[in-house]
Amino acid sequence: MKLLLIGINIRHIACSACRAGHEVHVVDGYCDLDLESCALDMTLLSRDGLDGSNRAEELISEHIERVGPQAVVLGPGLEEARVKGVPVLNNPAEKAARISDKLWQARWLERNGFPFIRTVTSGEDLDFPVMIKPRRGAGGVGCRIAQSRSDLDWGEGLIAQEIVSGRAASVSVICDGKGARALATNEQLIGESWTGAKGFRYCGNITPLEPLPKSDIASMAERIVARLGLVGSNGVDFLLTEEGPVVVEVNCRFQGSLDTVECATGVNVFEAHLNSFRGLLPSRPAIQCTAGRAIIYAPRSAEIKERMLFPWTADVPRPGSIIGRDDPILSVMAKGSNRVEVISCLQDRAAMIRELTKGPAKII
Template sequence: MPPRAFLLTSLSGRVLAKAAARAQRSVVGIDAFADQDTCGMALKWTRSPLDRNGIFDAAAMLDAADLVCPPAACLGLVYGSGLEAQPALLRELSEGRIVLGNSPEVLETVADPERFSSLLAALDIPHPATRLSRPAEVTGWLSKQAGACGGTHVRLASALPESDAGRYFQRQVAGEEWSFLFLANGRDICSIGFNQPLMTPPQASGRWSYAGATRMDAGPAGVDEAVMQAARALTARLGLVGLNGLDFIVTHSGWVLLELNPRPPATLELWDVPLLPCLFDLHVEACKGRLPARLPHPGSSMAVAVVYAETRLLIPTDFAWPSWCADLPWADSVIEAGDPVCTVRADGPDAATARHQALGRRQEIIQWLDRFASPATGWNDPAVAQSTQMFPA
């Protein structure tokens, strides 16, 4: 029998694996990429393919889970992104395993745009107009895939055909984008902190693809308390547990909630840092009903930025990744144009400095990889391979 361990599942599991490693927890995992650094932080890691709709192949995921972490060896199932649209898959994965996260029933509610919009209205939480049918006038409306995550699925309603199964429509809201990370125990919350997402770069395949985020000193003035109260209300009504996130927009007259992420969001890594307890442990404890009284702020800032491929790339065998890179693809991997290559991070005394440095590092990686893809140098030019050692730590 495999060694007893926590089972991690996510579209990209590196953030969860890193949090578990900091907490010195034994883990095995399944995601869609099985990147180099992710595999290095687990006892065993395997890749589960996505189907044509960009969601996990349920049969393959269940087979992989039984292989790497059968129920008798599972200390608990911790899931990240990717199961929002597949509550039935979560229900099957939970057979014989303890789920350390929100229930399939919570996912069903949150993934149903009509039910979730009605819930927000009942709780008096501001949110965009949402409808299942295509509006007669599509200007100013977005189309989203029910239960999807990451932003890649978001489209202008005017850019889609008349009928597109599984999608709903949401009024576009102008303003400043923010997110809020919190712990929940089914009744109340413990605030962790606020973040601001980075603008999606032109290289990304989707206009609203996740591009990274910056850890902020405080929430947006005038609405931060209202956002935290909304998190409390949703927790009490849905019984939310563990790490969760809210995505919202600050408008000229207030704020609007866009999404509830009922699982550990990608911004977890911005806060799982020295001066704070291990957030993986706090997630486990919160799922058991226990919250810390309060958490300190790290005092500085950190930003992460996703690097997207400008053109089709072949990752060089001798490429020396800087220490500030993560989600590292394997050598000889092919990355299609518009797909994520890796993530870069940067620390700074304030949000502006950290963000500026992360964006600079993102551009640096793009430029170096571009040299390998350039017809003038070829994929395996020794001079270029040697020069990759010049990255600063």
């Protein structure tokens, strides 16, 4: 199938689609080195005015006219755009917009009897400290702890949540609008210092989750996405507490765990995603190995001077790219027979990349 994939960062989606045998045309905000091998052609996405839906939809229309695809896949930053004249392999824009609202999610989870985190639009009804988050957003960006009312600085689009302690996990799910099938449970890496991530920043995954919790979070995730009527690849994030799992959020889009899920299970996530639009769901796959991905963050602003394209790197920036302080440099991958082995390998590779970032003005 001739596909147009467009979004701020779609390397993982495009490479999965390429491995499934599709003709992939991409419009991406980074055009990383490893994306070249996955795409028939690659165009840099202009981010000017992307915050306005009209401009985003105009850009998508321009690229549809240029490429002439059989279908479009909208990636990060564009999942809520409305597209006309060609099939769109995403959840409907209206549904994506509604579900991306964390306040709406919390209320929906409560109404439907799922464990949720109490969420409000002010700190008045919660005991301090509280978690402050963007009402819309991903990757832990903008999350912080408010210790008291004096720490509150309410801006537009913020919510407050009670603080829940637990192990961060996710479930990758394929849904056809009625039924759902979990592909894998994953450990989430959050704010790991060895990656350079700060605060609550998402910095990777380990698949499968080890050890599995007593509660069947895979079945719970299936029930959630099926009841929401989602289609394609979706994810549910959890905190695994001493009292049981609590749902953090539902992500109605491809997840950052795609690479580790494919490596650990042997399933092509894009093909499973595509089949779901035809009403076909996969069987729950067996785990073949343990796989990990870690996102490495820059300790300082720098210019990329040389290629860092190794067999175990992904999202590799081009020489000449400027990486801002605390922004992602690239991802490192590893696989092995268990979590300890994979984490050790990821940490070694992260150390190699971070060693290359030393120096006041360059990364080599």
